[in-house]
Amino acid sequence: MARRTFRGGVHPVGHKELAKDAPFEVFLPKQQMAYPLGQHIGRPAAPVVKKGDRVLAGQLIAEASAFVSANIVSACSGTVKGIEKYRSIGGSAVDAVIIENDGLYETAEGIGEKVDPATLTNEQILEKIKAAGIIGMGGAGFPTHVKLAPKKPDDIKYVIANGAECEPYITCDDRLMQEKPDEIMDGLELLLRLFPNAKGVVVIEDNKPLAIAAMTKAAEGRERIRIQVCPVKYPQGGERSCISVVAGIEYKISQLPADVGCVVDNVGTIYAIYKAVCESTPLMERGVTITGDAVTRPCNLITRIGADCGELLEYAGGFKGGILPAKMLAGGPMMGIAFDSLSVPLQKNNNALTFLGVDEVAEAQKIQTNCIRCGRCSHVCPMGLSPQLMSLAYQARDFERYEKKLYGLECISCGSCTFICPARRPLTQEFKVAKAEIMAAKRAAQAAQQAKEAK
Numbered sequence: 001m002a003r004r005t006f007r008g009g010v011h012p013v014g015h016k017e018l019a020k021d022a023p024f025e026v027f028l029p030k031q032q033m034a035y036p037l038g039q040h041i042g043r044p045a046a047p048v049v050k051k052g053d054r055v056l057a058g059q060l061i062a063e064a065s066a067f068v069s070a071n072i073v074s075a076c077s078g079t080v081k082g083i084e085k086y087r088s089i090g091g092s093a094v095d096a097v098i099i100e101n102d103g104l105y106e107t108a109e110g111i112g113e114k115v116d117p118a119t120l121t122n123e124q125i126l127e128k129i130k131a132a133g134i135i136g137m138g139g140a141g142f143p144t145h146v147k148l149a150p151k152k153p154d155d156i157k158y159v160i161a162n163g164a165e166c167e168p169y170i171t172c173d174d175r176l177m178q179e180k181p182d183e184i185m186d187g188l189e190l191l192l193r194l195f196p197n198a199k200g201v202v203v204i205e206d207n208k209p210l211a212i213a214a215m216t217k218a219a220e221g222r223e224r225i226r227i228q229v230c231p232v233k234y235p236q237g238g239e240r241s242c243i244s245v246v247a248g249i250e251y252k253i254s255q256l257p258a259d260v261g262c263v264v265d266n267v268g269t270i271y272a273i274y275k276a277v278c279e280s281t282p283l284m285e286r287g288v289t290i291t292g293d294a295v296t297r298p299c300n301l302i303t304r305i306g307a308d309c310g311e312l313l314e315y316a317g318g319f320k321g322g323i324l325p326a327k328m329l330a331g332g333p334m335m336g337i338a339f340d341s342l343s344v345p346l347q348k349n350n351n352a353l354t355f356l357g358v359d360e361v362a363e364a365q366k367i368q369t370n371c372i373r374c375g376r377c378s379h380v381c382p383m384g385l386s387p388q389l390m391s392l393a394y395q396a397r398d399f400e401r402y403e404k405k406l407y408g409l410e411c412i413s414c415g416s417c418t419f420i421c422p423a424r425r426p427l428t429q430e431f432k433v434a435k436a437e438i439m440a441a442k443r444a445a446q447a448a449q450q451a452k453e454a455k
Contacts (some may be wrong), residue, residue, distance in 0.1 A: 006244040008382040010416045012168050018170040019291045019298040025180055026302045027315050028105060033076050033306035034345035035061060035097045036088050040135045042068030046095055053080045058111035058282055070143040071133035074099055075284040075304035077106040089330045089344045090337055102330040113280040119354045122194050125277055132276035133283045138162060138266030139331060141349040145193050148194055150258035156195040157261035160246050161202040161270055165236035167332035170352040172287035173267050175300045177211035181218035182266050187274030192224055200225035203245045205232045210297045234334060235414040239264045241382055253410045256391050283348060290316040292355035294325035309353055310342030326359040334415040364424040373426055377417035383410055387417040387427045402434055409435060
């Protein structure tokens, strides 16, 4: 049974007004393009091109190397400069295919050809999605073809199109629902073909009236699809939050959405599915919001994946007054990743570049105090965790308690606890470090065990 809202959550200022009324502009980059091989959850893709090769837009340049992996295609035509270490938006040097963009955007054979999905089997639809290299476009980056292949597809009751877009500043999903509602609905119906017993539900927060109107009109006559409007509350766009309001389910931490009969995909992902299946177009471009109070002209772009972020900022007019921002984020201020160089490529799951005149994290550090045991962090946690106790376990480096007793690995890094904390404790940052250290220890233990068995 549907609910009005989910457990916990906070209400940060939205700042959507900066870009929400800016229609999509198509921008074709002119500079070189870079494609990190690991821009998705799972094993990095394996390159299938080499230095000196000429490639076309839509051509496969790296293929999925495992079940949980994803293809990567070139979004431009040009020459492969090399496969080398390149700085990613996360700050680390990663293996990437570098392409000298010739600016012609010549496309590979068959790209853009219209296909009647009624002529395709479900297996062919899934294969097209896999071949297109589609991943979660809302930020998670999980390979979509894996998500759409649960063990028991007949048990799926809801296919949820996530149009909540609860993260402050970001408006590209709002614009996509306004400008491409029919295509999103057609994509959702493709997914419903894969799950014959499911209903389609589009989740949208009530601060997007034009998107609600467009999607409601596009849903007319589609008997298996409904629109669910939710009150504005962060993180409504989280997978568990969507499932909570649509299906009324609070599921166990150890379970996956498919275990409770749900599949959740971002509306951008669903639009990419439509393009791949119905227009033979792999994932080459995406909607992205360039925003923040430090940007001259906040805007929403349809641009090519692999584009240099500095070039995107330049198109948006650069920094306001030519003054460097206090903070640059890939994403928004709640879950975004801070970066310090614009010479990084836009990846598949990057939905925004946000440039802020004030670094609120740095300001919070100036007035940080000891925890006052108020319990607000636990009250707002959408996962029902105990951030105060998790922080204590982290500081004591008691990672066994952190993982086994406090279920700290289930933290989704939404930032709600940090946002609400009156003591300005860096809770989310601590939990990210804890997770990284725990997972590194697990990988080291696994490698040691494999080495031992190999002897």
